[in-house]
Amino acid sequence: KAGVTQTPRYLIKTRGQQVTLSCSPISGHRSVSWYQQTPGQGLQFLFEYFSETQRNKGNFPGRFSGRQFSNSRSEMNVSTLELGDSALYLCASSLGGATNSPLHFGNGTRLTVT
Amino acid sequence: DAKTTQPPSMDCAEGRAANLPCNHSTISGNEYVYWYRQIHSQGPQYIIHGLKNNETNEMASLIITEDRKSSTLILPHATLRDTAVYYCIVRVATYGGATNKLIFGTGTLLAVQP
Numbered sequence: 001k002a003g004v005t006q007t008p009r010y011l012i013k014t015r016g017q018q019v020t021l022s023c024s025p026i027s028g029h030r031s032v033s034w035y036q037q038t039p040g041q042g043l044q045f046l047f048e049y050f051s052e053t054q055r056n057k058g059n060f061p062g063r064f065s066g067r068q069f070s071n072s073r074s075e076m077n078v079s080t081l082e083l084g085d086s087a088l089y090l091c092a093s094s095l096g097g098a099t100n101s102p103l104h105f106g107n108g109t110r111l112t113v114t
Numbered sequence: 115d116a117k118t119t120q121p122p123s124m125d126c127a128e129g130r131a132a133n134l135p136c137n138h139s140t141i142s143g144n145e146y147v148y149w150y151r152q153i154h155s156q157g158p159q160y161i162i163h164g165l166k167n168n169e170t171n172e173m174a175s176l177i178i179t180e181d182r183k184s185s186t187l188i189l190p191h192a193t194l195r196d197t198a199v200y201y202c203i204v205r206v207a208t209y210g211g212a213t214n215k216l217i218f219g220t221g222t223l224l225a226v227q228p
Contacts, residue, residue, distance in 0.1 A: 004157070033214040043158070043201075043218035056215050090157050092214070100146065100205075100212040105157030 001027060004106035006091050012112045018079040021109045023091030025072050031055075031096025032074040033103060034066060037088040046089075049074055050096045078111075086113045116219030117141065118202045123223040126196075132189040134222050136202030139183040146205050146212070147178060149187045151198040152221070158201065161187065165207075192226045199223050 005024040013019050025032050034046040045058040049068035066076040072093075078085055088108045095101040119137040126132040138147060146165050150158040162169055162176045164185070169176045175188040189196055201221040206213045 031214060035216075042220060043216075045215045045217070048214045056213065058215065092157075094212075094214060096214075100207040102148065102160045102163060103214055103216065104160055105150075107155075107157045 004091055004093050004104055006089075006106040006109050008109060009107070010110045010112075012114065013081050014114050015081055015083060017081050018077060019081060019111060020075055020077045021089055021091075021111075023074045023076075023093075023106060025074070025091075025093030026104055029093035029095055029104075030072050031094045032068055032072065033092045033094075034074070034076050035090040035092065035105075036060075037090060037108070038086075043090070046076065081113045083113050085111065087111060116217050117145075117204045118219050120200070120202055120219060120222045122220065123225065125225050125227055126189075126192045128194060128226055128228050129191055132187075132192040132196065132224055132226070134187040134189075134200050134202075134224060135184065136187070137184045138202070138204050141182050141204050142206070144207055146207050147176065147182075147185050148203045148205050148216070149174070149176065150201045150203065150218075151196075151224075152201070153195075153198045158218075159198075161200075163205070192224075194226050194228060197224060197226045 031050045033048040048056040068074045090108045092103040092105040148163040149161040178185045199221040
């Protein structure tokens with residue numbers, strides 16, 4: 001079974017631009033979560049989606065947003081990029097719903113803001 | 115803040131068992147213990163999880179103390195490819211499903227030596 005797929009793998013943007021990252025979950029998984037990883041802050045939760053609805057949100061500014069489509073694929077968007085947004089963005093999927101299934105992570109999108 | 119405490123680093127000889135400790139003294143009755151590892155430039159990889167019983171799978175064993183305040187991840191025969199940062203996480207699970215808002219600490223860097 002294919003794992004979580006994130007595209008693109010690497011991205012370079014300049015300050016003030018916006019960016020969209022894509023995530024395809026494992027087949028059959030309906031829950032998708034996003035995390036940001038930086039050397040200073042470590043792994044931090046951004047948000048979680050299940051059946052196209054945001055279930056939980058981390059402590060990030062409104063410039064960070066996401067959505068989930070009916071096929072469970074998800075995108076996250078960062079607007080008005082800042083240098084501090086440079087990070088590895090990780091997507092994770094799980095069965096979701098009334099299950100306690102583990103999260104499985106993709107290998108991330110490395111975003112560099114210059 | 116993370117609800118777990120782990121040593122920042124450990125060494126292990128190749129072929130020997132690696133025993134990684136984790137303290138979670140404030141764990142609640144509805145919280146599972148999860149272990150993930152992250153190899154450089156990859157996403158976190160799910161290893162194992164448990165509630166109160168010891169668990170074993172093809173990757174590792176998880177030993178949880180009777181009072182559930184600490185646990186140990188055991189890699190029975192460590193190889194060089196097991197060099198990674200290992201994260202111990204507690205995850206709330208309810209009848210409505212588990213939260214996907216995982217709170218990662220700084221983990222343990224396990225260095226397997228040849």
